[in-house]
Structure formats: C-alpha cells, structure tokens
Amino acid sequence: MxxxxxxxxxxxxxxxxxxxxxxxxxxxxxxxxxxxxxxxxxxxxxxxxxxxxxxxxxxxxxxxxxxxxxxxxxxxxxxxxxxxxxxxxxxxxxxxxxxxxxxxxxxxxxxxxxxxxxxxxxxxxxxxxxxxxxxxxxxxxxxxxxxxxxxxxxxxxxxxxxxxxxxxxxxxxxxxxxxxxxxxxxxxxxxxxxxxxxxxxxxxxxxxxxxxxxxxxxxxxxxxxxxxxxxxxxxxxxNAGYERSFKRPAHLLATSSAWPDPDRFLDASEFIHALGVVRSISGLTQRELSSNSPTPLSEGSISRLLNRDDLPHRWTKTIEAYLSSCGIPDDHIERWKAAWERLRAASNHALSTVTPATTPEPDSSRSLRSRFKAIGLRKQSPTKRSSH
Missing domain, CATH: 3.40.50.1460 (Rossmann fold)
Known part of the structure; x- marks a missing residue:
C-alpha cells in the first residue's frame, strides 16, 4: 500500500x-x-x-x-x-x-x-x-x-x-x-x-x-x-498551494501565460503535478474532458494519468488528448513532449550510472524462497443555525 x-x-x-x-x-x-x-x-x-x-x-x-x-x-x-x-x-x-x-x-x-x-x-x-x-x-x-x-x-x-x-x-x-x-x-x-x-x-x-x-x-x-x-x-x-516550478493562478483563466511552464519541470513529480494543475485551470470536469477530447479518452484513463507516481514510460495519445482537451495549444503540447523526453532521458541516465550491488555467493543451505522477501503491496437562514 x-x-x-x-x-x-x-x-x-x-x-x-x-x-x-x-x-x-x-x-x-x-x-x-x-x-x-x-x-x-x-x-x-x-x-x-x-x-x-x-x-x-x-x-x-x-x-x-x-x-x-x-x-x-x-x-x-x-x-x-x-x-x-x-x-x-x-x-x-x-x-x-x-x-x-x-x-x-x-x-x-x-x-x-x-x-x-x-x-x-x-x-x-x-x-x-x-x-x-x-x-x-x-x-x-x-x-x-x-x-x-x-x-x-x-x-x-x-x-x-x-x-x-x-x-x-x-x-x-x-x-x-x-x-x-x-x-x-x-x-x-x-x-x-x-x-x-x-x-x-x-x-x-x-x-x-x-x-x-x-x-x-x-x-x-x-x-x-x-x-x-x-x-x-x-x-x-x-497541495494546490504548493509552489516550486510555477504558481497556481489566482483565477482560472485558460491563457497561455497561465499554463505551467514545462521547460521548468525538474522531475517526474512536477510533471504529474502540473497535469493536475492544467485540469484545474481549464475548469473542466473529467467527464467534460472525456467528452471534449478530439480522440477517445475515457475518464478512467484521465484518472490514472493524474494519479501516477512516476513519469509515463511512453509519450501516448492519452497525454496529448488530455492536454488538448484542457485547452493547451498544439505548439505548447510540443513543449510538454520535449519536457517528457528530457526528464525521461535524465531518469534513464541515472539508472545506467547506478553501480550494481555485489551479488553474494549462493548458499546451498538456504532455499531460493528464503533468499527473497515479497514486497506487499447555498443558502441563508433568517434565524441562527448554530449547531448540528
């Protein structure tokens, strides 16, 4: 969990x-x-x-x-x-x-x-x-x-x-x-x-x-x-008040200056967080985004995209459709793709430079099972309404 x-x-x-x-x-x-x-x-x-x-x-x-x-x-x-x-x-x-x-x-x-x-x-x-x-x-x-x-x-x-x-x-x-x-x-x-x-x-x-x-x-x-x-x-x-690579606008105006700047994303968490901010700026519900999408885009796909813990492994039509439905212009979507490529490359480089741990010699007295551990996964009232 x-x-x-x-x-x-x-x-x-x-x-x-x-x-x-x-x-x-x-x-x-x-x-x-x-x-x-x-x-x-x-x-x-x-x-x-x-x-x-x-x-x-x-x-x-x-x-x-x-x-x-x-x-x-x-x-x-x-x-x-x-x-x-x-x-x-x-x-x-x-x-x-x-x-x-x-x-x-x-x-x-x-x-x-x-x-x-x-x-x-x-x-x-x-x-x-x-x-x-x-x-x-x-x-x-x-x-x-x-x-x-x-x-x-x-x-x-x-x-x-x-x-x-x-x-x-x-x-x-x-x-x-x-x-x-x-x-x-x-x-x-x-x-x-x-x-x-x-x-x-x-x-x-x-x-x-x-x-x-x-x-x-x-x-x-x-x-x-x-x-x-x-x-x-x-x-x-x-946290809608979180400020790191961009500021959430005071009011929801879908203008180019209001969108998060993908060139400033530092890691995968900022990329995923910015996807959620884009939806908030658009003012659209997930159902409306699904209906307005130029290509098939289910509410479940949107939910999974916004709740990822890591960077998507591939740049998919789902990401493009989501950004387009939110109102992101095509030239701005290309910047998002470039940011994804940059962060993906940095992640791959970091993995390739990790020194592998030394593998211990097999111990014949222990079974294979014993050498591993599984990781579990509006209204008003004329009278005072003081309590409920």
Missing part, C-alpha cells in the same frame, strides 16, 4: 441530512455534498471516478444510509472514505447517533446508531478508512454537547483516520449567510487554496493541522482527530 489511495480500488460515500421534520434544518449541509464530491473526484483530491463516489442526500431510513456504505465497503480494496454531515444526537447511554429526517431529541430509535455505521464500514476489505463527521452530539438537537466520552472516542475504528468537526463540549456550526457548514467550508477552501509552505502532497495530518489552526483562529469549534497505524500519512490530495 502506498500513501496515496489507488483511485480504482478506493471508494467514497458522502452522507448528509439538511432537512428535518422535528429538528432545525441545516441548509449548509445540502451544499456540502456536491461540492465535496467534486473535490474528492478532482485532481486535487483522490481523483476518483464519479461512479466510485456515492452521494447520499437526505436519507430517510437506516437502510438508505447504511446500504450504500456497506456496498462501498465490500468493493473497496485500498481506502474507504465515509463522510456524514447533519445533526448528531445522544441517547440515554451517551452513544452517538446520526440524525435522519424524522429524528427526535431523546429518541435514539429515530436516528442511526454510529456503532451500526461503524459495523458497515468495517465489514469490507479496505485496508484503510477515513471517517469525517461534521456534526455535534448532545442531549438536545441544538445547544452545547456534554457527556463522559468524546465524539472521536465513540466513533473509533482501529486502523482508521477519524476527523470530527467539534469537541464534545461544543456545537458544530452551520453559520447563517454562509454557503457551507463551518467545518466543511474550511475543508473545501483548503483543497482549493492549498496549504502554503507544505509539500506537493497533503496528508491527513497536514489537513487536520491546517484546519485546526484556521478554525481556532476564527473562534470556531476546534476539530478532533484519532489516527492509528500511520493513517495520518495517508495522502488527502495534491
């Missing part, structure tokens, strides 16, 4: 409830879901194909919430992301429940026990789990939270990275006049703007540290995390 999720073997399920019969509505949640789905599937997220990211808006029953999670858990082999935004409630035993449309304060049977969601998540074969909870929990639907255990403690899954939007003693916010909930809005902003001073890739620990700092500085609820088995090193996405 690498630090970056394999987009073909990973899945995401985004759950959200914004409308309630007996609790205060949370309009920001409705806008959270499509925006986060686009970000997770985009070049600065995991690059998932759309069919691998399920958006479950306004689930009205336990089955409607849990069945998509169960299906995703069974098909994911690398990483599973589960996100929930809505009202968080506590039953009399202080156990976390996730609100549904008809949930009521003090009636745990009207909401989904988090323990059941946790069971659905862990019944699959994914190697890693990322759980993001944008909710508060309390004895009341609105107001401060209380209880002997923290939200993160109650939501724990061994081997996972859990990020909770608020501490156990405070609410999560859906501020009036803001498009998104406070936590998810900052998460989306971080994916769009990046983290200045951080590396090319943002890990879950990078993301959490930045969100905690920014939200605390704005006097908003301080998020929590729980991580184990080095899950914090899992890559959340490319």
């Amino acid at each position: 690498t630090a970056k999720p394999d987009p073909l073997q990973s899945r995401a399920v985004l759950l959200g409830v914004s409308r309630y019969s007996y609790l205060e509505d949370l309009p920001g949640v409705a806008d959270n879901l499509p925006a986060l789905a686009e970000a997770v599937c985009g070049p600065f997220g995991w690059g998932l194909d759309a069919e691998h990211c399920s958006v479950v808006a306004e689930p009205a029953s336990l089955e409607e919430m849990l069945e998509p999670v169960s299906m995703a858990a069974m098909s994911a082999r690398d990483t599973l992301l589960v996100y929930y935004a809505g009202h968080g409630l506590l039953n009399r035993q202080q156990e976390l429940h996730l609100g549904l449309r008809n949930s009521r304060v003090g009636r745990g049977r009207t909401a989904v026990p988090y323990a059941w969601l946790r069971e659905a998540i862990t019944e699959g074969r994914a190697q890693r789990h990322v759980i993001i909870l944008d909710c508060c929990f309390s004895g009341r639907a609105l107001g401060s939270m209380s209880g002997p255990g923290s939200l993160a403690d109650q939501a724990w899954i061994d081997g996972s990275f859990l990020m909770a939007a608020a501490p156990e003693t405070g609410p999560a916010l859906d501020p009036p006049g803001e498009r998104y909930t406070a936590f998810t809005g900052e998460l989306l902003s971080t994916m769009e703007q990046g983290v200045p001073g951080a590396g090319m890739w943002l890990t879950m620990d990078d993301l959490y540290g930045h969100l905690r700092s920014v939200l605390t500085s704005k006097d908003r609820p301080t998020p929590q995390r729980r991580t184990r088995n080095r899950a914090g090193e899992l890559v959340w996405g490319r």
